[in-house]
Structures are given as C-alpha cells and as structure tokens.
Amino acid sequence: MAAHAKLKPQVNNRRDLVLEIAAGFFVRKGFNGTSIRDIATAAGMLPGSLYYHFPSKEALLVAVFEEGVARISAAVDAALAGCPGGAWDRLQAACEAHLAALLEGSDFAHVIVRVIPQDAPGAAEELVKLRNAYETKFAALVAALPMPTDANPSLLRLMLIGALNHVPLWYREGGETPSSLARRFIANLRFAQDCSATRKEETWP
Amino acid sequence: MAAHAKLKPQVNNRRDLVLEIAAGFFVRKGFNGTSIRDIATAAGMLPGSLYYHFPSKEALLVAVFEEGVARISAAVDAALAGCPGGAWDRLQAACEAHLAALLEGSDFAHVIVRVIPQDAPGAAEELVKLRNAYETKFAALVAALPMPTDANPSLLRLMLIGALNHVPLWYREGGETPSSLARRFIANLRFAQDCSATRKEETWP
DNA sequence: CAAAAAAACAAACGATTGTTTGTCTATGTG
DNA sequence: CACATAGACAAACAATCGTTTGTTTTTTTG
Incomplete structure (x- = not known):
C-alpha cells in the first residue's frame, strides 16, 4: 500500500453512525414510519445535517439497503466458502447464514426484508435491483x-425465501437458534424432493 | 324476524366504500404511506368526513383488518366444508383458498399480510389478535x-404461512394460478413428512 | 501557522399530516 | 308539516414532514 493510499478508509465518519441508526429505525418503525428527525436526534445532530451525507431520505434508504445486501451476501459467501458438501448441504449452509444475519446480525440485513420497494417509490427500482443481485x-x-x-426450481427458491424472510415476524430469542430453524426448513423440503425423485425415477439407493 | 328488525342491514352506506378504498391504498402504499386525504379524495369526500364513520386512522385500519380476516376466514371455511379428505388434502384446500383470497380476492385479505402491527402501534394489539384468530x-x-x-408442527405451519404470504411480492398474473401454486407448496412439504415418517417408524405401506 | 475542505449548526421554508369544530343538507319519521 | 337524525361540507387547527439556506465550527492539509 502506497503512502497516500488513504483514499477512503479514514477513521469512521459520522456517516456510518447515521447509517446504523437509520437501519434500526427502518427495521422497527418502517421507512414511512421513520422521520429524518428521528434519525438525526438519535445520532445527536440536527435534521439538516443529514443532508450533507445523503441528498434525500430515499437515498439514505438506498445506502442502508446497499450495506444490508453487502453484509448478508458476505455472510452467505463466507458460509459457502467452507462448505464443500453436496448441493443440499450448500443450500442449507446459505440458509443458516441468511437467517443468522436476519435475526442476530446488525439491522442492515433486516432492512432489506422489512422495507419493500413500494414504500419508497422513487428508490423502488434500485431497491429491486439490489435485492435481486443477492437472491441470485x-x-x-x-x-x-x-x-x-417436473419440479419448478424457482418456485422452490421463492417458497424457501418466503419462509425464511417471514421468520423475523415471529422469532423470539431463547427458542431454537437461527441455524436450527434453517436446518429444519431444509429438512422439510429435502426429503420431499428426494422422495419425489424416487417415485419418479425409481432409483432409490 | 320482527317487523322492526332493521337494526343494521340497511342499504350500503358510504362507509363500505371508504373501507374498500382504504384497503386498496393500504395494500398499494402501506399504512404510513397512505393519508386520510388520499382515501377521502378517492371516495369523493372531504378529509374530515371520514371521522363521522371512524374515530381515527388506526381505527379505520382495524376495521379493514376485521373485514379482511372475516373474508379470508370465510373463504377457507368454505373450502374446507366441501373437503372430506385426509389431513393433507384439507390443509392443501385451505392453502388454495388462502392464496386465492390474497391474490384474486378483494384487497381486504391482502391488507392483513401487507400491513404489520408495528406500522400502527396504537392498534398493534388488536391487529395481532385478529391475525392470530385466523391463523389458529x-x-x-x-x-x-x-x-x-420429532417434527415440529408449529414450525411447519409458520414455514408454510411464510411461503404463502410472500407470494404477493412476486406473483404475476398469467403464470401459475394461486391454486396451482398452493398445491405445489403442499407437495413440496407433503412427501417430506411422509418420507421422514417412514425412515423414523419403518412403516411404509 | 494559514488556507482549504469537511461537517455540523441554526433557523426557517412550504407542504402535508391527523384531527376538530361548527354548519348545512339531505332523508325518513311522528 | 315539524322534527330528528345521518352524513357530509367548509375551514381551520397545531404538529410534523422532508428539505433548503447561510453561517459557524471542526478537521485536515500544504
């Protein structure tokens, strides 16, 4: 690294603090239930000060979304990196990481499930793009x-993601862990496909 | 019925129109993304006039929720009435009715999935109660x-409901019908439980 | 240390929010 | 007809919304 490689790293700006606080509000009160003043006050600054870092409330949401997608993507990638198993094992590992990020990680990942594009029409297109990039x-x-x-892969994917993203609505700490939940979800689907395949092709080992 | 049995029936008030329009806005723009003026204008009346029918915006949401729960409950009950089959067949029939109500029915049923209790803190308790009454x-x-x-019934239920309630986020008309989707969802879970039971108890017929 | 850039403050803008109040007009009843 | 009630209008209320502007403070840099 060259001597003048301090292009961006720097010590953390207040910008990061604002992003984190915004994520918390968006998760708990929704996008339209959160005001710029809520975020600014919690960050210890004045409403107008946010506009130095973000040109608009919707742009702030997009920034939070980007961070959320980056974090949950990284979590899933990390889980897959150490998982040389079969296809079902790899899917299970991804689901465990996904759910852990939603329930135990920072609020960033949670935002991309709690806030839907319709909530911010001006940013909808970009939000969809970010979400799709992850779900790929x-x-x-x-x-x-x-x-x-005869099975429909994308339907299985949508079913699984629906089940996973619904968990934050009923999850309570102290019960089953996110990983345990993800494993159960996969188990509920895995045998189904195996059995169905068997019945179809009659090749049960 | 006595001669003066006209306690409530009457011809339809404008109240019903307001409820229907509100449901539409709540589904498409969310609760906090919808203003009293949005609803009033679409109903052809002034903002203040809504307060003759409903004491507050949150009370209006509760009324919409009640209608939504009533309608989707009726749809599921009707489907189950003509379904003397096994437990899996009955569950499948319920899912078909549930999904059809969400995707093809009025906006009322859709609201109870689109709006979450956190969106209206003052009405949250009642919304949860209504939702739970249905999911029972x-x-x-x-x-x-x-x-x-060793299976967890309530986890299977939550997984299924999560998958079903997620469908409105990606569903596009012209593809598979709601009933077809529900059948596929059930198929994905059904064989899983059958096979798992077999492995456990070794009693495959 | 001096100049420049970054970041926040202070104060307000017009618009919109949910809601209230008082008045008016239908409609049906005795 | 007289009258009561239902239902909507007209107009405003204080509060809050996202945002803008000009200035001041803090930090970095040459």
Missing part, C-alpha cells in the same frame, strides 16, 4: 439441486 | 397431520 445466489444454489424433472 | 385454523389443520414424532 439462491437461484444458483437451487439450480444445483438434484430435483425431479 | 392452520394450527388445527397442521396438528391433524400424520407427522414424525
């Missing part, structure tokens, strides 16, 4: 599964 | 399933 990972993982020929 | 039906249907002893 799951499409690849599902595509690698051995499945009966 | 599914708990009963799942409890009737033949499942391996």
Whole structure:
C-alpha cells in the first residue's frame, strides 16, 4: 500500500453512525414510519445535517439497503466458502447464514426484508435491483439441486425465501437458534424432493 | 324476524366504500404511506368526513383488518366444508383458498399480510389478535397431520404461512394460478413428512 | 501557522399530516 | 308539516414532514 493510499478508509465518519441508526429505525418503525428527525436526534445532530451525507431520505434508504445486501451476501459467501458438501448441504449452509444475519446480525440485513420497494417509490427500482443481485445466489444454489424433472426450481427458491424472510415476524430469542430453524426448513423440503425423485425415477439407493 | 328488525342491514352506506378504498391504498402504499386525504379524495369526500364513520386512522385500519380476516376466514371455511379428505388434502384446500383470497380476492385479505402491527402501534394489539384468530385454523389443520414424532408442527405451519404470504411480492398474473401454486407448496412439504415418517417408524405401506 | 475542505449548526421554508369544530343538507319519521 | 337524525361540507387547527439556506465550527492539509 502506497503512502497516500488513504483514499477512503479514514477513521469512521459520522456517516456510518447515521447509517446504523437509520437501519434500526427502518427495521422497527418502517421507512414511512421513520422521520429524518428521528434519525438525526438519535445520532445527536440536527435534521439538516443529514443532508450533507445523503441528498434525500430515499437515498439514505438506498445506502442502508446497499450495506444490508453487502453484509448478508458476505455472510452467505463466507458460509459457502467452507462448505464443500453436496448441493443440499450448500443450500442449507446459505440458509443458516441468511437467517443468522436476519435475526442476530446488525439491522442492515433486516432492512432489506422489512422495507419493500413500494414504500419508497422513487428508490423502488434500485431497491429491486439490489435485492435481486443477492437472491441470485439462491437461484444458483437451487439450480444445483438434484430435483425431479417436473419440479419448478424457482418456485422452490421463492417458497424457501418466503419462509425464511417471514421468520423475523415471529422469532423470539431463547427458542431454537437461527441455524436450527434453517436446518429444519431444509429438512422439510429435502426429503420431499428426494422422495419425489424416487417415485419418479425409481432409483432409490 | 320482527317487523322492526332493521337494526343494521340497511342499504350500503358510504362507509363500505371508504373501507374498500382504504384497503386498496393500504395494500398499494402501506399504512404510513397512505393519508386520510388520499382515501377521502378517492371516495369523493372531504378529509374530515371520514371521522363521522371512524374515530381515527388506526381505527379505520382495524376495521379493514376485521373485514379482511372475516373474508379470508370465510373463504377457507368454505373450502374446507366441501373437503372430506385426509389431513393433507384439507390443509392443501385451505392453502388454495388462502392464496386465492390474497391474490384474486378483494384487497381486504391482502391488507392483513401487507400491513404489520408495528406500522400502527396504537392498534398493534388488536391487529395481532385478529391475525392470530385466523391463523389458529392452520394450527388445527397442521396438528391433524400424520407427522414424525420429532417434527415440529408449529414450525411447519409458520414455514408454510411464510411461503404463502410472500407470494404477493412476486406473483404475476398469467403464470401459475394461486391454486396451482398452493398445491405445489403442499407437495413440496407433503412427501417430506411422509418420507421422514417412514425412515423414523419403518412403516411404509 | 494559514488556507482549504469537511461537517455540523441554526433557523426557517412550504407542504402535508391527523384531527376538530361548527354548519348545512339531505332523508325518513311522528 | 315539524322534527330528528345521518352524513357530509367548509375551514381551520397545531404538529410534523422532508428539505433548503447561510453561517459557524471542526478537521485536515500544504
């Protein structure tokens, strides 16, 4: 690293603090239930000061979304890196990381599930793009599964993601861990595909 | 019925129109993304006039929720009435009715999935109560399933409801019908439980 | 240390929010 | 007809919204 390589790293700006606080509010009160003043006050600054860091409230949401997608993507990638197993094992590892990020990670990942594009029409297009970029990972993982020929891979993916993203609405700490929940979800689907494949092709080992 | 039995029936008030328009806005813009003026204008009246029918915006949401729960409950009950089949068949029929109500029915049923209690703190308790009253039906249907002893019925229910309620976020008309989707969802879970039970108890017929 | 850039303050802008109040007009009843 | 009630209008209320502007403070840099 050159001597003048301090292009961006620097010590943390207040910008990062604002992002984190905004994520918390967006998760707990929703995008339209959160005001610029809520965020500014919690960050110990005045409403107008936020506009030095972000040109608009929707741009702030996009920035939070980007960070959320980056974090949950990194968590899933890390889990997959140490998982040389079969296709089902890899999908399970991804689901465990996904759920852990949603329930135990920072609020960033949670935002991309709590806030939907319709909540911020001006940013909707970009939010969808970010979300899709992440979910592509799951499409690849599902595509690698051995499945009966009449099954619909993308439907299995949507079903799984729906079940996973619904968890934050009922999850209570102290019960089953996120990983345990993810494993159960996969188990509920895995045997189904195996059995179905068997019935179709009559090749049970 | 006595001669003066006109306690409530009457011809439809404008109240019903307001409820329907509110449901539409709540579904498309969210609760906090919808203003009293949005609803009033669409109903052809002035903002203040809504307060003759409903004491507050949150009370209006509760009324919409009640109608939504009533309608989707009726749809599921009707489907179950003509379904004397096994436990899995009955659960499938309920899911078909649930999904059809969400995707093809009025906006009322959709609201109870789109708006979450956190969006209206003052009404949260009541919204949760209404939602739970409905989901109890599914708990009963799942409890009737033949499942391996180590399986978690309520987890299966939550997984299924999560998958179903996620559909409105990606559903596009012209593809598979709501009923078809529900059947596929159930198929994905059904064989899983069957196979798992078999492995556990070694009693495959 | 001096100049420049970054970051926050202070104060307000117009617009919109949910809601209230008082008045008016239908409609049906005795 | 007289009258009561239902239902909507008209107008405003204080509060809060996202945002802008000009200035001041803090930090970095040459």
